[in-house]
Amino acid sequence: MKYQELVDVYSNLEATTKRLEKIDIISDYLKTLDSDTIEQVGLLILGVVFPAWSSEEIGIGAKLVERAVGEAIGTTPEMVEDAVRDEGDIGLACIKLYAKKSQMTFFSKPLTIDFVFKSLQKLSKISGPRSTNRKISIILELLSQASATEAKYLTRTITEELRIGVGDGIVRDAIAQAFDIDKKVVERAQMLTNDFSVVAKTAKEQGSEGLKKLNLTPGTPVKPMLAQLAPPLDEIIPEMGCAICETKYDGIRLQVHRNKDEIKIFTRRLENITHALPEVVDLFDEHMPHEDYIVEGEVIATRDGKPLPFQNILHRVRRKHNVEEAIENVPLKLFLFDVLYYKVPMIDEALIKRRETLENIVDTSVDEMNLSTELVGTADNIPEVQKLFETSIKEGHEGIMIKDCSEGYIPGLRGKKMLKYKAEPETLDMVIIGGTYGIGKRGDFVGSYLVALRDENDDFKSVAYAATGLDDATLEYLTEKMKELEITTKGREIKVEPKIVLEIAFSEIVESPEYETGYSLRFPVVKNIRKDKSPMDADTVERLISMYNTGN
Ligand code: ATP
Numbered sequence: 200m201k202y203q204e205l206v207d208v209y210s211n212l213e214a215t216t217k218r219l220e221k222i223d224i225i226s227d228y229l230k231t232l233d234s235d236t237i238e239q240v241g242l243l244i245l246g247v248v249f250p251a252w253s254s255e256e257i258g259i260g261a262k263l264v265e266r267a268v269g270e271a272i273g274t275t276p277e278m279v280e281d282a283v284r285d286e287g288d289i290g291l292a293c294i295k296l297y298a299k300k301s302q303m304t305f306f307s308k309p310l311t312i313d314f315v316f317k318s319l320q321k322l323s324k325i326s327g328p329r330s331t332n333r334k335i336s337i338i339l340e341l342l343s344q345a346s347a348t349e350a351k352y353l354t355r356t357i358t359e360e361l362r363i364g365v366g367d368g369i370v371r372d373a374i375a376q377a378f379d380i381d382k383k384v385v386e387r388a389q390m391l392t393n394d395f396s397v398v399a400k401t402a403k404e405q406g407s408e409g410l411k412k413l414n415l416t417p418g419t420p421v422k423p424m425l426a427q428l429a430p431p432l433d434e435i436i437p438e439m440g441c442a443i444c445e446t447k448y449d450g451i452r453l454q455v456h457r458n459k460d461e462i463k464i465f466t467r468r469l470e471n472i473t474h475a476l477p478e479v480v481d482l483f484d485e486h487m488p489h490e491d492y493i494v495e496g497e498v499i500a501t502r503d504g505k506p507l508p509f510q511n512i513l514h515r516v517r518r519k520h521n522v523e524e525a526i527e528n529v530p531l532k533l534f535l536f537d538v539l540y541y542k543v544p545m546i547d548e549a550l551i552k553r554r555e556t557l558e559n560i561v562d563t564s565v566d567e568m569n570l571s572t573e574l575v576g577t578a579d580n581i582p583e584v585q586k587l588f589e590t591s592i593k594e595g596h597e598g599i600m601i602k603d604c605s606e607g608y609i610p611g612l613r614g615k616k617m618l619k620y621k622a623e624p625e626t627l628d629m630v631i632i633g634g635t636y637g638i639g640k641r642g643d644f645v646g647s648y649l650v651a652l653r654d655e656n657d658d659f660k661s662v663a664y665a666a667t668g669l670d671d672a673t674l675e676y677l678t679e680k681m682k683e684l685e686i687t688t689k690g691r692e693i694k695v696e697p698k699i700v701l702e703i704a705f706s707e708i709v710e711s712p713e714y715e716t717g718y719s720l721r722f723p724v725v726k727n728i729r730k731d732k733s734p735m736d737a738d739t740v741e742r743l744i745s746m747y748n749t750g751n
Contacts, residue, residue: 200236202310202349204228205243209352212363218656221365225373234400239316241399244370246361248319250394252420254471255323259334259357264289267335268354271342272300287686289358290351297347307344315341319356360696366657366735367395374399380407388413390422390610393469414544417491418458420465421539422611428625429601429618432585437578441604443550444584445571447597447619448534450499450512451731455483457492468733472516478526478567482533486562490542494557496535496571506595513730535561536571536600539608546608551575553608575604592622624704625746627652627720627738628729631699632659634681636691645678645693648725650701652716654740659697660715662743668704668725677728700729700737708747716740718747 208228212221225244232240242248249255265279268289274296282292318337325333338357342350355361371389375382380402388398388410401409415421429435436442454465462480464473473480479498487494500511507529515529538557539546545553554573563569572591576584588599598621606616629650637646647666651659669677677699684695704724711719729736 200232200312202312202315203346205240205312206346206348206352208244209361209363210348212365216364216656216658218369221369221656222372222376225365225370226376229373229377229399229403232403234404236312237403238396238400239312241370241374241395241397243312243316243356244365245367245395246356246359246363248316248356249323250392250396252393252465252469255320257319257322257357257359259322259338261289261358263331263334264338264354264357267338267342268293268296268350270335270339271345271350272296288355288360288362290355290360290362293350293354294347297345297350300347310341310344310349315353322357364656364658368655368657370395370399374402378402378406380410384410387411387610390612391415393420393422415493415540415546416458417456417493417540418461418463420454420456420463420469420471421493422469423452423454423467423495424609424611424617425613426600426617426619427613427615429620432576432581432588432601432620435601435618436576436581436584439601439603440577441551442576442584443554443573443602443604444576444587445536445573445600445602446534446587446591446594447600447621448497448499448571449506449509449595449597450497451509451516453479453496453498453533454539455479455492455494455496457483457487457490459491460489466516466731468731468736475516475518475522476531477522479531479533482565482568486565486568488560491540492538492542492560493540494535494561495537495539496533498531498533500529501532502530509727517730530567532567532569534569534571536573537608546610548607549605550602550608551604571600576601588620588622597621597623626702626704626726627743627746628700628732628736629662629665629703630659630697630734630737631677631681631695631701632661632697633692633694635664636693638691643678644674645681646674648677648701650703650723651697652740652743653734653737654716657735659734660740662714662716662718663703663705663720663723665701665703665720665723665725667723673725673728697734700732700734701725702727702729708743710747716743718743 211224266276269276269279282295283289286292318341322334322337341353345353371385372382375385384407392413452467456463462483463471464476464479465471500507500515511529515525518525535557538553541556574587591599601618601620603616629652631648632651633649634645635647636642637644647664649661650663650665651661654660680699681693681695684698686694704726705720705722707721709719709721
């Protein structure tokens with residue numbers, strides 16, 4: 200199949216902002232594809248060549264791509280850099296530059312989807328001496344055969360910025376529509392596999408029944424089930440009837456997989472961090488059975504038995520070097536709270552049964568390995584639940600989680616069956632899309648950050664400028680990062696790629712025509728940089744509106 204056909208689809212998708220039109224375009228296209236191609240397009244349509252769970256990535260910087268574009272069209276990297284600056288994007292720069300392309304490639308074969316996909320995958324595997332030159336030659340081979348529009352989307356795919364306004368939700372709905380399958384079935388398959396190539400191919404070949412058979416595999420991470428804010432205890436506990444109430448630890452959520460002899464540890468963003476936590480791997484090897492499993496828990500850093508702030512644990516899992524030293528300086532403690540797989544998939548079992556299994560398989564005889572502190576709440580013991588909450592806060596934790604005893608585990612869902620009850624007011628995780636440089640002495644720093652939330656098309660829509668809560672070191676760090684992500688700078692205003700996630704506290708949500716969402720925040724304060732979250736994990740416009748309507 201020709202790459203140009205996929206590129207025409209990209210162009211049509213970019214030309215509309217309407218979700219339903221986007222779904223129609225993708226769905227119509229998927230119906231025309233054979234099994235091998237649909238597997239590749241399942242990923243390429245999102246601008247990637249590896250599934251979400253994979254730690255492999257193309258990993259090519261913008262400068263290298265600019266160099267390759269220069270060589271492909273016979274101009275200097277500086278000319279390409281200028282065009283990128285003028286157009287605000289490598290893809291648009293290609294359109295401009297290819298129009299002037301001096302070496303016409305009359306005899307080249309048209310690019311195929313298969314060739315593009317395999318070449319891009321190959322890029323991630325190149326390392327060692329002369330790797331830059333070898334990468335350039337692969338990109339050059341693609342770019343010198345490409346038309347202007349092919350070059351536009353090729354370069355955007357390589358730099359991981361496809362910009363056609365297509366996210367997981369749209370691809371999910373398009374697969375459902377193309378093969379006449381219930382959206383929920385497609386969604387579940389995607390949450391379990393985190394791989395649209397598998398989902399699209401299975402949907403085409405085996406329809407709904409095939410998708411229903413897809414399940415968890417230890418070794419492949421699954422999107423975690425998420426929590427909503429809890430209403431008052433005396434309302435929610437009787438409503439659930441039976442609620443497992445647990446301490447909410449302020450650490451990092453881990454998913455630990457054992458597949459035969461191999462133990463892997465993933466974050467909630469499905470990042471493999473096994474290498475950073477060798478002592479945790481040992482803990483599981485010694486204190487859990489040698490059967491296949493997937494368990495979840497929170498890991499916290501401690502000193503003298505007390506939990507340390509969240510940032511400490513973050514530094515610990517980001518560590519690439521001197522891991523041994525970090526093990527000594529930042530001792531970790533695990534609190535397991537769920538099991539998703541033990542010999543067989545368990546996500547459809549009720550939580551109370553999963554908890555029972557977990558209690559039976561984990562050996563908590565050492566200080567580092569624990570089950571989350573819990574109690575079963577019912578309408579008759581609400582004061583005890585309140586007490587658990589107060590004790591949790593006193594011990595330096597965040598509050599409690601309230602989970603419906605009879606519910607299964609629904610990957611990726613932020614639903615009503617798992618709730619959080621915290622002492623601190625709620626915050627929103629928002630993405631920086633721009634900012635304003637300070638004046639005078641502060642002229643070198645971005646002092647005010649334009650933050651945005653994700654809409655239903657996975658576009659980021661502005662909500663507020665946040666300018667308080669940051670110390671000088673953080674301002675400097677953020678300014679540096681923003682320069683790396685710069686799209687344009689005009690006067691004191693900088694626009695950046697949406698990559699950095701900030702946790703923002705505020706006093707109130709108000710209506711405001713000044714911002715793209717139609718809402719804004721009163722007194723926004725930056726609480727944290729959420730390095731553990733990607734822009735796709737940020738909060739949504741839908742959540743903001745729901746908080747506005749419900750008052751929390
Ligand atoms: P927050 O910023 O409040 O942690 P979040 O967006 O990271 O929110 P939520 O789903 O809103 O995630 O809150 C649940 C999070 O709380 C889990 O992802 C997990 O990291 C953490 N947590 C701590 N203790 C528990 C527990 N006992 N059970 C489940 N999750 C827990």
